[in-house]
Amino acid sequence: METIQEINQLMTGEEYLDSLNDGREIWFDGEIIENVTEHPAFRNAARSMARLYDALHDPELQDDLTTIDKFGHRTHRFFEPAYTVEDLVKSRKAIDIWQRINYGWMGRSPDYKAAFMAQMAEGYDYYAPYGDNALAWYKKFASKGLHMNHVLIDPPVDRAKPRSEVQHIYLSLDKSDDKGIYVSGAKMVATGSALTHATFVGVGAGAASIMKPNQDEDLALVFIAKMNAPGLKMISRPSYELKANSPFDAPLASRFDENDAVMVFENCFIPWEDVLIYRDVEKVRGYQPASGFFNRYNLQAATRLYVKLEFCIGLLMKGTEASGTNQFRGVQAAIGELISMRNVIYGLTSAMVYEPEPGIGDSVVPSLQMAAAARIYGTSAWTHIRHLFETTLGGAPSYTVSGVNDMHALGLSHIIDTYYQGTNLPGRERIKLFNLVWDALYSEFAGRHGLYEQNYAGSKDIQRMNTLQFATVRGEVDAYKGLVDQAMSDYDADGWVNSVWK
Ligand SMILES: Cc1cc2nc3c(=O)[nH]c(=O)nc-3n(C[C@H](O)[C@H](O)[C@H](O)COP(=O)(O)OP(=O)(O)OC[C@H]3O[C@@H](n4cnc5c(N)ncnc54)[C@H](O)[C@@H]3O)c2cc1C
Numbered sequence: 001m002e003t004i005q006e007i008n009q010l011m012t013g014e015e016y017l018d019s020l021n022d023g024r025e026i027w028f029d030g031e032i033i034e035n036v037t038e039h040p041a042f043r044n045a046a047r048s049m050a051r052l053y054d055a056l057h058d059p060e061l062q063d064d065l066t067t068i069d070k071f072g073h074r075t076h077r078f079f080e081p082a083y084t085v086e087d088l089v090k091s092r093k094a095i096d097i098w099q100r101i102n103y104g105w106m107g108r109s110p111d112y113k114a115a116f117m118a119q120m121a122e123g124y125d126y127y128a129p130y131g132d133n134a135l136a137w138y139k140k141f142a143s144k145g146l147h148m149n150h151v152l153i154d155p156p157v158d159r160a161k162p163r164s165e166v167q168h169i170y171l172s173l174d175k176s177d178d179k180g181i182y183v184s185g186a187k188m189v190a191t192g193s194a195l196t197h198a199t200f201v202g203v204g205a206g207a208a209s210i211m212k213p214n215q216d217e218d219l220a221l222v223f224i225a226k227m228n229a230p231g232l233k234m235i236s237r238p239s240y241e242l243k244a245n246s247p248f249d250a251p252l253a254s255r256f257d258e259n260d261a262v263m264v265f266e267n268c269f270i271p272w273e274d275v276l277i278y279r280d281v282e283k284v285r286g287y288q289p290a291s292g293f294f295n296r297y298n299l300q301a302a303t304r305l306y307v308k309l310e311f312c313i314g315l316l317m318k319g320t321e322a323s324g325t326n327q328f329r330g331v332q333a334a335i336g337e338l339i340s341m342r343n344v345i346y347g348l349t350s351a352m353v354y355e356p357e358p359g360i361g362d363s364v365v366p367s368l369q370m371a372a373a374a375r376i377y378g379t380s381a382w383t384h385i386r387h388l389f390e391t392t393l394g395g396a397p398s399y400t401v402s403g404v405n406d407m408h409a410l411g412l413s414h415i416i417d418t419y420y421q422g423t424n425l426p427g428r429e430r431i432k433l434f435n436l437v438w439d440a441l442y443s444e445f446a447g448r449h450g451l452y453e454q455n456y457a458g459s460k461d462i463q464r465m466n467t468l469q470f471a472t473v474r475g476e477v478d479a480y481k482g483l484v485d486q487a488m489s490d491y492d493a494d495g496w497v498n499s500v501w502k
Pocket residue numbers: 149150151152153156159188189190191192260448451452455456457458459460461462
């Protein structure tokens with residue numbers, strides 16, 4: 001057997017930060033940002049992301065986090081396709097290790113888009129005549145461990161019209177020449193994009209399903225745009241990192257605000273080598289199901305979520321201990337319920353990896369049924385988690401002070417020490433703990449997290465309708481209806497048909 005020579009080009013944290021200073025156009029509060037990694041709206045989030053890259057080089061973690069792909073590149077385990085159950089189990093472990101570094105608070109760490117990009121190692125042919133582009137992007141992505149975001153969704157306007165009638169706003173083709181294509185239009189919120197290397201630009205499954213051949217070709221595009229592509233603008237939302245006065249006041253927002261940006265393309269140039277689908281409605285409809293992205297992104301998302309839930313369980317327990325309510329029956333029941341929610345999500349990841357199905361090429365992907373279930377359960381979970389905090393910690397998180405400077409105010413010192421103490425917890429430690437609770441559940445950062453958890457995987461109805469569609473296509477609903485038919489065939493208006501009960 002031929003031995004593969006290992007090539008390790010994975011970025012370190014420092015290399016990752018340097019790579020983001022590439023002249024990209026990010027608009028923030030009326031200005032174009034000079035260097036995103038030094039700007040106070042993004043600086044710490046960039047450093048939190050950089051820690052993931054450093055972990056890839058940590059001798060203690062390297063075996064669990066990385067592997068050698070079939071081309072010889074050392075890469076993150078989820079950045080290459082899985083070929084066996086064992087690969088999937090190891091991928092989950094690698095995702096888990098990365099997520100623990102940021103406690104599950106950064107949804108779009110680079111392993112998210114790896115759910116899609118890895119599959120291009122096997123499925124590049126799908127993109128013919130641009131298949132070579134897909135394979136070249138896989139190699140670039142896996143070898144360096146690139147951080148990619150994606151934009152799939154049209155802006156929230158004129159949704160009831162045919163897409164071709166909103167072409168002046170939705171992303172579409174302006175022209176092409178021998179060098180590449182030129183596109184204009186906007187795409188809805190690219191999470192983490194300011195801190196990524198490239199954006200994967202596609203069409204969401206819902207929009208793709210209503211596209212019409214011989215009408216929507218100019219919107220039938222899939223390509224990858226480097227973040228410094230000429231004509232690409234990121235319009236950032238407000239930054240909670242910027243608003244965070246101190247880590248003491250906003251311990252999560254001050255380091256994990258991955259930001260979201262509206263992506264605007266204005267006559268943006270995309271070289272041919274970065275084009276994957278060009279004016280092909282049928283391919284645009286099929287690329288997501290063919291990739292196995294759905295099965296895989298739900299593994300990443302559910303793994304992130306159970307880690308985040310472990311953090312939340314710790315928070316709720318410490319919060320109730322601080323208030324001295326942890327011995328009460330209803331409080332213990334709430335904590336038990338939160339633990340069971342974490343365990344259900346963990347169990348779904350186990351079902352996903354231990355009951356895989358064939359993917360594109362030689363790959364295997366997590367179970368579709370379980371991925372669809374995790375998507376619905378995970379996205380609905382957050383409102384209930386918040387409810388458990390609201391009803392279990394009551395008003396304790398609001399028994400606080402106005403900011404970190406109160407900690408240093410001599411006039412408040414004895415008040416904090418006496419009246420702000422928790423059960424077996426000094427006043428300053430209690431305030432520190434509940435500031436963390438506040439940032440996780442009630443701050444602006446937390447509000448955006450709630451919105452993210454509920455929407456990032458598509459609207460509520462679409463999630464449920466997709467699950468019905470999958471079950472219909474796979475014959476599962478026929479089997480379910482068959483059970484009812486069987487039960488009804490036992491009797492009729494004249495009595496029992498089945499001799500057992502005659
Ligand atoms: C914080 C955050 C981060 C995000 N990050 C990303 C990202 O990185 N990349 C990305 O591509 N997207 C991202 N999104 C967008 C996300 O994918 C969408 O919000 C999600 O798919 C839901 O789509 P929508 O917001 O357009 O809502 P809609 O689809 O408009 O749904 C809103 C409501 O309208 C109803 N509705 C809509 N259309 C119809 C119809 N035709 N018939 C009947 N009812 C209808 C829905 O059922 C729902 O109740 C992000 C969103 C958020 C909130």
